Amino acid sequence: MSTTIELVEHAPATGHALPDAVGRALAASRVVDSSPDPYVPGSWRLRAGSKVGAVTVDGPGLDAPVTVRITPKVPIARLFFLLGYSLDPRGGWRDGQVDVAEHRDLLPALAHAVERQIDRALRQGLLQGYRETEESALVVRGRIRETDQIRRRFGAPLPVEVTYSEFTTDIAENRILRTAVERLLRLPGVPRDVRRRLLHHRLRLADVTPVVRGHRLPVWHPSRLNTRYQHALRLARAVLDDASPEHAPGELRIDGFLFNMNKLFEDFVTVALRESLRGTDLGCRLQDSHHLDEAAAVRMQPDFVLYEPDGRPSAVADAKYKAEKRAGYPDADLYQMLAYCTALGLPEGHLVYAKGNEPHAAHRVRNAGVVIHQHALDLDQAPAALLADVASVSRHMRTGLSV
Incomplete structure (x- = not known):
């Protein structure tokens, strides 16, 4: 009988009795944070990060498969x-x-x-459709691959190396x-x-x-x-998707599927922002590549850059699948956005979070003349309301916000 472990995205670590091989396989695959419990022999501490879904560990030496299911916090x-x-x-x-x-x-x-x-x-x-096929055949069909015929057959007439298109399912x-x-x-x-x-x-x-x-x-x-x-x-x-684990080092196999909530949130924010620009003469680029330094040695890639009709950047945004804690959002996010604004020559930057204590906060950077805005979306609300909040962020990016 298989064992099923239930975890919740970004919840605290919990202890589970697991074979050491399974614990090591989970750690190697990076599906979850997995480490042996120093106080309980045979127990492993498991903590889910931003990946949600289900995976099964199976292979030689296991009495039964072990399934790990990670539930997202959003519905x-x-x-x-x-x-x-x-x-x-x-x-x-x-x-x-x-x-x-x-x-x-x-x-x-x-x-x-x-x-x-x-x-x-x-x-x-x-x-149905046409599919090009290469094979060795006893009759000529389609086109003879002369180079392969000479290299593989050394002048023998049969079999013939041919390429042909076949109408197939x-x-x-x-x-x-x-x-x-x-x-x-x-x-x-x-x-x-x-x-x-x-x-x-x-x-x-x-x-x-x-x-x-x-x-x-x-x-x-x-x-x-x-x-x-x-x-x-x-x-x-x-x-x-390539992010779905299908194997792990050693004899054990990991099979399943995973969604990266960081990537899903980033895709949602950037695509929804792009769609909010319909009917305007503004342009945008997703995952836009730039350089921080004049020598072009330090690469940076903001999630979303808004452009004026003449091609000048006018706003920048980055999506962060994070919820605001009591102490606030991580300072590192502000430093990253300041670097984006400085390199792009922009007076404002926008950080979009998955949840926050307030829908908006702003910080004016000393001696820089840059304002960094922090927007919080509530993913638990209805889709129409969520899209309305994204549209509000888009308007702020286009018109600016007073601090």
Whole structure:
């Protein structure tokens, strides 16, 4: 019988009886902070950071798998709202596209959401397309690869090294969906009814080759032909993202999925700020690359830089998935923003936090003429109110705030 450990994002460390190999595997994978308890033999202190999701540790020497589930502090429906901004920056995938309100846990909600989107994608049948194939054949098909023929066959006429295009269902879009189905079926805790429907989708995709563990996902490009697949493909990325751990050093294997709340919050803030500029003549760049020094040796990358129509930077913002503590926000954030403002020649900078004691605070830097604003968003509120708060930050960036 498997062991399940329940953790909460950024909660204090708790002790758990674990085999040493499991504790070391978790520490090596950086899924959670994991260290042996110095006072209790056989116990490990586990603390979740900003990664949420579920992983399973299994392998030789374990009596049963160990599953670690990390619950986010925000409601599941709100997490999927944030995820929509990460997956679809054009605004087509949002909270209303996935019904997850009935699920309180992340894994059932994710499995349910992926299954529903795959079902919608495949309802009209499997997408087909041309795929270029290279193989050795006994008959000429397509184009002969002359260089490979000479290098591999040394003048022998058969077999022939050929390249040809084949109209098939074994294309990138279907391979990604098949691989996402396989990943979810391996995870414990997927509801029985969802697992049954996932098995049905696997049968529908039986002629499609799943991506081998450790290999890169095939590249797909949005087009008119794959429109009905696009929501499913973007959500499947949440399951198959490179941040999801699939192995750990040694013989034990770690399999699962994780969302980095730092990245989700950053994506939400920057994309929502960009969308708030619609109808204006201003531009913006996300993860904009600049240098702090004149020799261009110290690189810096603000999350969001606002530009005037003539190309001059007019405002800068950085998203911080942090909640204000009693002593305030970390001073290091202020130093970082001051460096951004100095290098960009801006009189104001904006830090956007996930939660705070007040919706806004400002600090005028001595002898610098720079004002640094700290904005706090409340992720527990309804999406419309949350977007209204982001729009307020956007207006402050465009018009300035008095201190």
